[in-house]
Amino acid sequence: MLVEVSLHLQHKLETKLSLTPYVKQSLEILKYSLEELEHIIREEANANPLIELIEPNSEHLLEMARVPNSQASNYESDALFDPLLHIPQQDSSIEPYLMEQLAVQRRLTKSEREIVLYLIRNLNESGYLDCDMEETAERFRVPIEKCDELISLLQSFEPAGIGARSLRECLQLQAARDGNAPKHTEALILRHLEDLAQGDFQFVADLYGVPKREIENAFSYIKQLNPRPLMAVQSARQELIIPDIIVEEFNGEHIISINDMYLPQISINPHYEELLRITDCGETGTYLKTKLSDAILLMRGIEQRHETLYKVTESILKKQRAFFQKGTKALVPLRLKEIADHVGLHESTVSRTISNKYIRTPKGIFALKTFFIRGVKMHNGEVESPLLIKEKIKAIIDSEDRNKPLSDQKIANLLLAEGIPIARRTVAKYREELSIPQSARRTKK
Structure with a gap:
C-alpha cells in the first residue's frame, strides 16, 4: 500500500500578546520600593560604563521624612490601624528560605505553586499573611476553599506560626505543633487570652474543671511562644x-x-x-x-x-x-x-x-x-464599611443585658436582621479588634 505525502506552505494569522523589553522592565521596576530601586540603580551603574550617577542633595535628604519603625506614636491610632502594615519590608533572605520548603512539595500543580508563592510574597516582616483571601481566589480563579488549603500548607512550613492571620492563630499554630504543650493550651489561646492576660486563672480553671495551677502553667507556656515567627530566621535591625x-x-x-x-x-x-x-x-x-x-x-x-x-x-x-x-x-x-x-x-x-x-x-x-478595605455587601446591594459595622457591634454590646450578654452568633443574627449578612467568626474578629471580651468574660464583669 502506497501513501502519498505532500509538502506545502500555509499562511496563518495569529494574535499573540507579547511584552516588549520596555514593558517588562517597567513592570519589574514598578514593584520596587524606593530603597530597592536605589539599590537597583547603583547595581546597574556598576555594570554599565555608560551610566553616570548624580548623587542626591544631602540637605534634601535631611528634610525627607524618615521614620524609625519603633516610633508607633508618629502614626494615627484608631481601631483600623494595623501596626503590622507599617513594618518595613522583610529581609531578602526570607523568601528563598520559604521557597526551599515550597520546592520539596512535589504534589503541587503549577497553579498551586503560583498561589503559595503569592502568599509568601504577601507575608509581612513578622510572618503574618497580609492579603485578602476572596481577592486572592478571584485573582487566581480558584475556589476560596483552595486558598484555605494552600494557606494551611504554608502554615506547615518553618518556622512554626508562619502564615498566621492573627496573633491568636500564630500562637495556636505553634502550640499545635508542639507535642509537649500543656493540656488545653490551644483552647486557651483561642478563647481566653484576655482572661489569662488579666490574671483570671481561677475563673478559667473553673470553666475547664481543672486546678488553677494547671492554667497558670499553660499561661507560662503561652508567654514563651514567639508572636513574630520570622524574627527567628532574620537578624534584628533598626530600619x-x-x-x-x-x-x-x-x-x-x-x-x-x-x-x-x-x-x-x-x-x-x-x-x-x-x-x-x-x-x-x-x-x-x-x-x-x-x-x-x-x-x-x-x-x-x-x-x-x-x-x-x-x-x-x-x-x-x-x-x-x-x-x-x-x-x-x-x-x-x-x-x-x-x-x-x-x-x-x-x-x-x-x-x-x-x-x-x-x-x-x-x-x-x-x-x-x-x-484598601474590603467592605461587607448588604442585602440592598450597598457595601458597608467594616468600621461602621464595628460601631454597630459596639453599640449592640453596650446596650445588652449585663446578666445575659449576647454571644457572637446572636450579634450576627441581629446584624442580619438589619440587612447586614455577616458570619459569626467575622463578628468575633471585629469584637477582638475592638478589645471587647467574649460573652463569658462580660458575664463575669
Missing part, C-alpha cells in the same frame, strides 16, 4: 521607612509628589557617548549600543514607575477624600479592581504599584495598602 509618595496640603488642595530625592539621577557618560558616535560598528560599537539601550530602558522604566505611582495614588485619594478630614476612621471600602478600572490599568499592575510603598500625608505615614 527607616522612606515614603515613596508625599502628599501636602496647600490652600485646601492636596498636592501629590513622587519622592525621588533619595534616588541618584542617571545620565549618560559623555566620553562613551562620543566614542559611540565614532565607533558605530564592530564588537565595541555593538557593546556600546547594548549598554546605551540598557541605560535608556532603565531611565524610561523609572519614569514610567513614577507616572503610574502618581496616577494610582491620585485615584486612591479621590476615592478616600474623607481620610484627610477624619483619618483612617473615614476610609470607605475600596478594592484593587476599582482603582484598576479608574486608571485604565490591569489589576495586577495596581497590585505591583502599591506593594511595599508608603505615603506621607498630613495625617501621618501609611502603607498604600492601608487605603
